[in-house]
Amino acid sequence: MLVLTQGDPASIAPEITAAVWQALRQNGPAFVYVGDPSLLERRVPVQTIRYLSDGADVFGHALPVLPLHLATPPAPGEPDRRNAASVLESIRLATELTLSGEASAMITNPISKEVVQGSGFRHPGHTSYLAELCQTPGDEVMLLAGPSLKVVPITVHVALRDAIAQLSTELIIRTARTVAAGLQRDFDLPHPRLAFAGLNPHAGEHGLMGHEEQEIILPAINTLRNEGLHVSGPLPPDTMFTPHARAQYDVALCMYHDQGLIPLKTLDMAEGVNVTLGLPIIRTSPDHGTAFDIAGQNKADPRSLAAAIKLAATLAANRRKNA
Structure with missing residues (x-):
């Protein structure tokens, strides 16, 4: 059984959750929602359950909910810090259920970092919070997966000048090892092909446009190649995402956030789909935010959440097979 977190109650999370249940209720994969049932009751049939294992019998005719309670009724598009505790409790409980093995994987609905940080949340986002809950801080890696491309930003939610300062041979090696292991275990790719982007235009042009490729990136690539990994690069970032180039690798490791996510x-x-590698559990998430500007208007596209739920089920099956 999969578990889906509540997300921010004033966001598009309730409407995409309801839409995805409607789409998956006949053929699955089945999931249990961890949150306040009042967010969904006017959209779809809801049934509260006491035990996660009860969800499978319920899913075909109602959305099974492990109930939490909001501090105040939400207004769509108007985030309220009074509900931050419920948002965080949903994540904590879903993580606990997945760590215990009761759930095979967890999917997280989008949250507002500003809302939860106002309640003492000290993380830049979901990923490092999950690593803390799993007691594996520093091992987490964010991978974004779509039908056409998989990317990993080696530096993530920091200013560009800070990303360049953070970049190191050691960070690249550590990230690549986690990515390779995750692709083997969870994506069922026995010999994953990793491609590294250069940092500078034209991958530095042999030092004419910067020295990071020669001084930081290439030493990491050489180390990884000596360990037996299939690696290539550093590649010019402006040409490595063409259809022909994408066919030559399984994942692109990028030096900063926007280089990969654009x-x-x-x-x-x-x-x-956002996938967190390096955790003892499987976690996926839709690759979008709260979209407060369209919340409650039935304009939100649920396809990314549906993809996240389906991928979570696939990764869980692969992990069992490769255990």
Whole structure:
């Protein structure tokens, strides 16, 4: 059984959750929602359950809910810090259920970092919070997967000048090892092909446009190649995402956030999935945010959440097979 978190109650999370249940209720994969049932009761049939295992029998005719309670009724598009505790409790409980093995994987609905940070949340987002809950801080890696492309940003939610300062040979090696292991175990790719983007235009042009490729990236690639990994690069970032280039690798490791997420979202925005590697559990998420500007208007596209749920089920099956 899969578990889906509540997300921010004022966001598009309730409406995409209801839409995805409608789409999956006949053929699955089945999931249990961890959150306040009042967010969904006017949209779809809802049945509260006491035990996660009860969800499978319920899913075909109602959305099974492990109930939590909001501090105040939400207004769509108007985030309220009073509900931050419920948002965080949903994530904590879903993580606990997945760590215990009761759930095979967890999917997280979008949250507002500003809302939860106002309640003492000290993380830049879901990923590092999940790593803390799993007691594996520093091992987490964000992978974005779509039908056309998989990318990993080696530096993530930091300013560009800070990303360049953070970049190191050691960080690249550590990230690549986690990515390779995750692709083997969860994506069932026995010999994953990793392609590394250069940092500078034309991948530095042999030092004419920067030295990071020669001084930081290439030493990491050489180390990984000596360990037996299939690696290539550093590749010019402006040409490595063409259809021909994408066919030569399984995942692109990019030096900073937008270098990888711009092509991913251009190609696969509607079906992109955020996957956290390096955790003892499987976690996926839709590759979009809260969309407060359209919340409650039935304009939200549920395809990314549906893709996240389906991919979570696939990854869980692969992990069992490769255990």
